[in-house]
Amino acid sequence: MNAATAELKPTPSRRAALSTIRTLPLPTAHELRQAVPLSTALETQIAASQQAIRAILDGEDDRLLVVTGPCSVHDPAAALEYAERLAALNAVVGDRLLLVMRVYVEKPRTTVGWKGMAYDPHLDGSDDMAAGLAMARHLMRDIAEMGLPIATELLQPMASAYFDDLLSWVAIGARTTESQIHRELASGLAAAVGFKNGTQGNIDVAIAAMQSAAHSHRHFGVTAQGGPAMIETPGNSATHLVLRGGRSGPNHDAGSVAASRRAMAQAGLEPRIMVDCSHANSHKDHRRQTEVLHDVLEQRLAGERSLIGVMLESHLFEGKQALNPVALRYGVSITDACLGWDATGSLLTRVAERLRQV
Numbered sequence: 001m002n003a004a005t006a007e008l009k010p011t012p013s014r015r016a017a018l019s020t021i022r023t024l025p026l027p028t029a030h031e032l033r034q035a036v037p038l039s040t041a042l043e044t045q046i047a048a049s050q051q052a053i054r055a056i057l058d059g060e061d062d063r064l065l066v067v068t069g070p071c072s073v074h075d076p077a078a079a080l081e082y083a084e085r086l087a088a089l090n091a092v093v094g095d096r097l098l099l100v101m102r103v104y105v106e107k108p109r110t111t112v113g114w115k116g117m118a119y120d121p122h123l124d125g126s127d128d129m130a131a132g133l134a135m136a137r138h139l140m141r142d143i144a145e146m147g148l149p150i151a152t153e154l155l156q157p158m159a160s161a162y163f164d165d166l167l168s169w170v171a172i173g174a175r176t177t178e179s180q181i182h183r184e185l186a187s188g189l190a191a192a193v194g195f196k197n198g199t200q201g202n203i204d205v206a207i208a209a210m211q212s213a214a215h216s217h218r219h220f221g222v223t224a225q226g227g228p229a230m231i232e233t234p235g236n237s238a239t240h241l242v243l244r245g246g247r248s249g250p251n252h253d254a255g256s257v258a259a260s261r262r263a264m265a266q267a268g269l270e271p272r273i274m275v276d277c278s279h280a281n282s283h284k285d286h287r288r289q290t291e292v293l294h295d296v297l298e299q300r301l302a303g304e305r306s307l308i309g310v311m312l313e314s315h316l317f318e319g320k321q322a323l324n325p326v327a328l329r330y331g332v333s334i335t336d337a338c339l340g341w342d343a344t345g346s347l348l349t350r351v352a353e354r355l356r357q358v
């Protein structure tokens with residue numbers, strides 16, 4: 001062994017660290033789907049809401065697609081109360097808005113932090129993922145049974161099979177839009193997919209993602225029974241760009257929207273754009289989501305037809321709180337700050353009224 005190879009060998013302390021790696025089996029997606037099955041009526045409802053979203057993307061339905069809900073769900077009771085309120089609002093605004101609830105059970109972190117209900121449902125770092133996956137699937141099914149279409153971000157491709165039959169809209173987030181693995185995942189989904197611009201604000205990665213997702217792929221994956229598999233996907237052209245702002249600032253303004261529309265057309269894509277009113281578009285100040293949404297609405301009323309939807313981060317009560325499992329305030333986000341329900345309800349009611357006037 002020469003000196004260079006010796007340096008590559010793990011040191012004893014690194015070997016000791018590696019020996020502590022734990023592997024715990026989880027139920028397969030098939031087992032969880034059998035334990036928490038969907039009725040035929042629910043499957044039909046989900047297929048209908050996937051189709052309704054596609055109709056908006058295809059310009060056959062001129063309602064505004066609104067993806068709204070908590071940054072992350074951590075308390076099923078609060079998420080269900082939010083869903084009840086959203087379902088009631090839908091009865092009032094459903095003629096002009098297609099409401100889809102964010103039920104985000106996986107969170108991408110900039111460095112480290114709580115990664116969502118699917119990972120750590122007990123909020124205590126125990127990472128009981130078997131319980132997390134079950135809680136996530138139960139919650140999504142309960143919300144879907146209220147008649148609401150569900151949106152989520154798909155982050156860990158292996159986890160998607162545990163709940164992708166419940167989804168009507170999927171986000172590929174700013175941190176993963178550039179990932180080939182997530183583009184392959186999107187190409188096999190029944191749901192429409194919004195690709196976010198990168199965290200720097202670059203839309204080129206989302207444009208490349210849409211081109212890639214439209215193609216058929218063969219990729220490594222696992223079967224619902226948990227075995228290694230080659231997966232062949234049909235391609236998914238029900239995709240769109242999500243402008244969420246970036247390090248260089250917001251990108252919901254008319255100039256950025258027009259530039260994005262032109263870039264999509266040049267790439268041979270239908271120009272379909274959703275504006276995420278939160279994240280870098282609101283400078284992470286939840287209250288500013290209202291002004292971003294009004295800006296988007298005025299652009300759309302002025303004739304910007306590429307604007308097909310908006311996203312809001314909204315919970316029962318505004319703001320956010322630190323994750324302290326013994327003293328959590330009910331209905332308040334433990335990840336990004338959210339609009340409260342009252343502000344959300346009146347904002348969306350005003351948006352629907354304004355859209356009715358045209």
Ligand SMILES: O=C[C@H](O)[C@H](O)COP(=O)(O)O
Nearest residue numbers: 071107108109110111113336
């Ligand atoms: O939407 C949520 C957050 O912006 C995203 O998960 C990153 O969070 P973090 O920067 O707090 O890790």
Ligand SMILES: C=C(OP(=O)(O)O)C(=O)O
Nearest residue numbers: 071173174175196244279
């Ligand atoms: C993580 C999210 O967004 P982004 O990927 O834009 O940061 C989100 O919408 O929860």
